[in-house]
Amino acid sequence: MAPRDPKVRQPDGAILVAQEIARSYGERIALRSLSFSLRRGRVLGFLGPNGAGKTTAIRVLTTILEPTAGRFEVDGIGSEHPVEIRRRIGVLPEGLGFPRNTSGIDYLTYFGELFGRPGHAARRTGYELLAEVGLQNRAESLVGTYSHGMRQRLGIARALVNEPRVVFLDEPTLGLDPRGQQELLAMIQRIARERNAGVVLSSHLLDVIEDICDDVVIMNAGRVVAKGTVAEVIGASATEGGHQNVLRIRVPAALIGSAQGILERSPGAGAVSVADAVGGWISTEIGGPGDRESATPEIDRIRNAVLAALIAADIPIIEVETGGGRLQDVFLQLTAEAIV
Amino acid sequence: MIGTSDPTAALTVVAGAGRPAWWVVLRRELAELWVGGRALNLLLLFAILMSGTAFLLATNSELSLTPPRLMMVVALQATTSFGLFIGLIVGAESISGERERATLEALLLTPADRRQIVLGKYLAAISPWPAALLVALPYVIVLAQRDVALDLALMWSAALGTLLVFTFTGIGMVVSILSGSSRTSLFVGLLVYLLTLLPAQLPGEFASTAVGALVRAVDPLESVRQFLTAYLVDGYALDEARVLLIAPTVAFGAVLAVVIGVAAPRVGLAGGRVTPG
Numbered sequence: 001m002a003p004r005d006p007k008v009r010q011p012d013g014a015i016l017v018a019q020e021i022a023r024s025y026g027e028r029i030a031l032r033s034l035s036f037s038l039r040r041g042r043v044l045g046f047l048g049p050n051g052a053g054k055t056t057a058i059r060v061l062t063t064i065l066e067p068t069a070g071r072f073e074v075d076g077i078g079s080e081h082p083v084e085i086r087r088r089i090g091v092l093p094e095g096l097g098f099p100r101n102t103s104g105i106d107y108l109t110y111f112g113e114l115f116g117r118p119g120h121a122a123r124r125t126g127y128e129l130l131a132e133v134g135l136q137n138r139a140e141s142l143v144g145t146y147s148h149g150m151r152q153r154l155g156i157a158r159a160l161v162n163e164p165r166v167v168f169l170d171e172p173t174l175g176l177d178p179r180g181q182q183e184l185l186a187m188i189q190r191i192a193r194e195r196n197a198g199v200v201l202s203s204h205l206l207d208v209i210e211d212i213c214d215d216v217v218i219m220n221a222g223r224v225v226a227k228g229t230v231a232e233v234i235g236a237s238a239t240e241g242g243h244q245n246v247l248r249i250r251v252p253a254a255l256i257g258s259a260q261g262i263l264e265r266s267p268g269a270g271a272v273s274v275a276d277a278v279g280g281w282i283s284t285e286i287g288g289p290g291d292r293e294s295a296t297p298e299i300d301r302i303r304n305a306v307l308a309a310l311i312a313a314d315i316p317i318i319e320v321e322t323g324g325g326r327l328q329d330v331f332l333q334l335t336a337e338a339i340v
Numbered sequence: 341m342i343g344t345s346d347p348t349a350a351l352t353v354v355a356g357a358g359r360p361a362w363w364v365v366l367r368r369e370l371a372e373l374w375v376g377g378r379a380l381n382l383l384l385l386f387a388i389l390m391s392g393t394a395f396l397l398a399t400n401s402e403l404s405l406t407p408p409r410l411m412m413v414v415a416l417q418a419t420t421s422f423g424l425f426i427g428l429i430v431g432a433e434s435i436s437g438e439r440e441r442a443t444l445e446a447l448l449l450t451p452a453d454r455r456q457i458v459l460g461k462y463l464a465a466i467s468p469w470p471a472a473l474l475v476a477l478p479y480v481i482v483l484a485q486r487d488v489a490l491d492l493a494l495m496w497s498a499a500l501g502t503l504l505v506f507t508f509t510g511i512g513m514v515v516s517i518l519s520g521s522s523r524t525s526l527f528v529g530l531l532v533y534l535l536t537l538l539p540a541q542l543p544g545e546f547a548s549t550a551v552g553a554l555v556r557a558v559d560p561l562e563s564v565r566q567f568l569t570a571y572l573v574d575g576y577a578l579d580e581a582r583v584l585l586i587a588p589t590v591a592f593g594a595v596l597a598v599v600i601g602v603a604a605p606r607v608g609l610a611g612g613r614v615t616p617g
Contacts, residue, residue, distance in 0.1 A: 063608060064448060086451045093449075097442030101376045113364040114450040122358070158446065 013039040016061070016166045021070035023053075023060050030056040032222045034070070038166065038198040038215065043188065045213035045230070046202040047327075049335050053222040054202045055094055057144040058170050061200070064090045076164040087115070090159030092152070094170035094202075098142030104135055104154055107143060108161060115162040115249040122161070129157035133187065148268045149180035156187060166198045167191055173205055181205070185212050234330055245286045245299050246329065247306065250319035253280040262309050266303035280318065346347055361452035365460025370467055373430065379468045382426045386472050393418045394479040409493075412484040413568050416497035419476040420564065423469050423501055424508040425533055430465040431512025432529035435607060436522040445609060462513055469505040473498060493572050500564045500585075503592045505584035508533065510595035517603045520610070536561040560588035 014037040023031040030305045031053040038044045048054045059065040061072055063082035071079045075088045083110065099107065105126050112122025130139045133153040138146065152172055159167055169188060173181045189212050192199045203209055209216060209230075216233050218226040226233045247269075251259045256274060263272040263284050270285040304324070310317055358364070373379045397414060400406040406414075407526075435458075438444040447457060477494075484490045512529045519525040539555050539562040546552045556562050567584035570576040 058410060059367075059609075062449060064445065083451045083453075088448060089449075091449045093442075093445045095442055096446060099372065099441075101372065110364065110368050111446070111450065114361055114447075114452045116358045116451070118358045317522050 015040045016072070016074055016200070018061065018072040019070055020295070021057070021060055021067045021072060023056050023065060023314040024068045030222055031060065031067075034217075034219075034224055036215075036217050036224070036227050038159065038200065040165075040198055041192050041196045042214040043110045043192045043199040043201055043212055044145075046200055046219070046332055047209060048219035051221075052219040052335070054219060055170055056222075057169050057219070058091075058093075058200065060201060062086075062089055062093075074146075086193060087162060088165045090162060090164030090167045090197075091153045092159045092167075092169045094173055098143045098151055098154065100142065102139050102143055104130055104143060104146070105139040107154065108157055111158050115219075117161075124158075125161060129160055132160075133157045134183075147336050148168055149176050149184070152176065152180075152184060153187070156184070156191075160191070160195075163195070164197060166200065168200045169201075170202045171204070172201070173203055173208070175187050179221045181208070188212065204245060206328040206331055216327065218331060221286035226330065230327060233286055234327060246283060246322065247286055247303055248281055248283040248321040249307070249310070249317060250280050251282070251310070251315050253278060255315050256280055256282060258313065259310060262313050262315070263306060266302075266306045266309050267307055268298075345463070355402075361450075361456035362459040362463070365452070365457050366462075366463050371462050371463055373467065376579050378430070379426075379471070382468055383471055383475060385473050386422050386426060386468075386604040389422050390415075390418065390476055390479050396481060397483055408483065408485040409487045409489055410573050412480055412487055412490065412493055415476070415480045415483050416493055416501075417565050417568060419473065419480070419500040419604045420504055421496060421537070421561065423472040423476075424505045424561070426468045426472060427505045427509035428529045428533055429466065429526065430507040431462070432525040433515050433522050434461045434465055434513055435516040436519055437516075439520075439521055439609065440596055447611070448607070453608045455600055455604040458513065458517070458599065458607060462509065462599060465513065466502075466505055469502065473501070485531045489572055492567070496568060496572070500567070500588060503588050504560060504564060507549065507588065507591045507595045510535075510599040513599055514603045517607050537591030540565060554615075557584075558587055560591040563587040 004171050015124055016038040018037070019035050021031060021034040022029065033052075036044070046054050046057065056065065060067050063075075063079070063085050067079065073079070074085045077084045077088065077111055079085065085169070102110075104124065108126030109123045110120065113119060115122075117125060127136070127139060130136050133156055135150060135153055135157070138150065143151065143154065156172065159169070171182055172188070185208055188201060191197055199329060201209070201213060206283055213230055215228065216226070216230050217224055218233065249259065249263075256277060260272050260274065260282055263269050263282065268286055272282055272284045274282050284306070286299050286306075307317065307320065352507075393415060397406060397411040437442065438447065471473070480494070481490070484493070487493075509530055512525065515528045515532075516522075516525040519528065536559050539552075539559045542552055542555070547556060556566065563584045563586070567581050570584065571578060571581040
């Protein structure tokens with residue numbers, strides 16, 4: 001077994017530790033100084049806009065790419081022992097392809113054998129995993145006949161054939177319907193809790209990340225811009241001025257112009273924008289964009305006044321949302337440059 | 341329910357109780373190639389080409405233009421040429437095809453050594469060759485017209501054909517490992533194949549020059565063709581003809597070394613870049 005490297009500082013209970021990892025493609029730097037740790041039984045959300053370096057980070061951490069600087073450890077094994085690391089990780093890469101003319105059980109047996117299990121044991125494990133991901137009735141069916149959601153579940157089963165210590169899931173919910181997303185996310189939580197594995201989950205579904213992740217790393221342009229527990233990241237952002245000062249209101253689409261006019265005349269409301277003309281969503285920032293001065297009671301007062309003005313004008317309010325205290329708001333705030 | 345098994349048990353199982361990775365990959369690739377129908381399609385093409393060749397030779401025979409032994413050797417040369425073409429195609433698609441279908445990453449995420457993965461695929465890509473020989477056998481037997489040299493011709497053709505199939509399949513695999521797409525690797529493979537066929541088409545005047553002789557001598561396919569003709573048809577002794585075996589033997593060794601020693605560790609998601617492990 002590869003020796004534990006004393007150079008990497010191992011936080012208590014950490015199963016994955018990354019220190020100052022960087023990766024370049026020629027002149028282009030895709031990843032700069034990525035450091036974080038993940039403990040057993042926890043789910044870490046990897047967030048960032050497209051091109052932020054998430055997939056590169058996952059490919060480095062799963063030994064598909066070599067880091068140009070820095071190192072990492074999985075279960076105490078240093079990144080200079082990639083084969084030993086592969087024995088300890090399970091990965092569902094983004095856009096993973098599947099052979100069409102193979103049955104689900106044959107596919108899992110194949111990978112079980114590649115991880116060193118004897119054929120019969122690999123097959124038995126394959127059946128167990130198919131049952132775990134709810135595909136036991138389709139075990140003998142060709143993968144080509146599986147739906148996208150079933151393939152994703154098969155991909156997760158494949159990622160578990162070696163009883164991994166850390167599981168990497170790169171955009172596992174991409175292309176799934178809401179029910180499929182929900183089932184997959186419940187499965188991911190179970191992997192962390194019941195297998196006591198660390199899970200690294202890359203996704204664009206920010207509300208989902210907020211719900212199921214314990215920790216979060218937000219990346220932008222190859223850099224880590226925030227990390228910690230979900231509560232810490234949201235809290236830190238609020239401390240820096242991220243009050244819940246965004247107000248989104250849904251009114252009947254036919255009345256969106258009238259509602260916009262009322263909001264624009266309301267004292268304390270900032271610029272009003274139409275977020276979704278068909279859906280009838282308009283939004284404004286109380287105190288204006290970047291207002292770091294208004295205190296929460298003042299924001300509450302202005303918000304109520306704005307809503308009262310709409311009610312007084314006999315405009316039905318279908319839905320109201322406030323922003324600033326959700327991971328989504330923190331994400332948009334921290335990655336604003338990339339989105340602009 | 342997820343997580344019922346003991347997570348600490350996994351690594352002891354993984355420590356090497358199973359079969360070697362090259363064997364696991366070979367079985368899988370054979371199933372893909374044969375059950376998936378690709379090898380059968382290529383063999384059908386092979387049978388059509390052999391039928392055409394046999395028909396032309398048999399027609400010549402009826403006109404007494406070609407003696408039976410020469411027809412037999414020509415048919416065996418054609419068998420080798422078509423057989424190595426199949427290997428070249430399968431080899432050229434082996435890695436780049438997986439890359440394009442996005443199935444390669446899962447394979448690279450296993451602890452299997454890259455060389456073993458490539459070896460398994462390499463051997464699977466060779467597998468149509470014995471089948472092609474079997475398909476060609478009736479044609480050769482009929483064309484040989486009970487020639488006494490039939491056994492010897494079959495033995496040498498099988499041996500040298502195997503050497504050439506390994507060589508050309510290996511070339512296809514190297515290109516497949518290093519190139520970014522199947523289209524590129526198939527194109528390069530086809531180009532190499534056509535270049536090795538070229539010396540046989542050289543005009544007589546050029547072929548008799550020093551450069552022409554050199555080109556013919558270093559081309560393994562042409563060397564094998566010349567060897568079979570010299571030894572089996574023209575009556576040269578084995579000692580005299582065996583100099584012609586140098587090119588195919590050297591090419592076989594060199595390609596094998598490049599495939600396993602140089603190219604296999606470079607199997608990665610991007611063609612030609614070294615990935616860890």
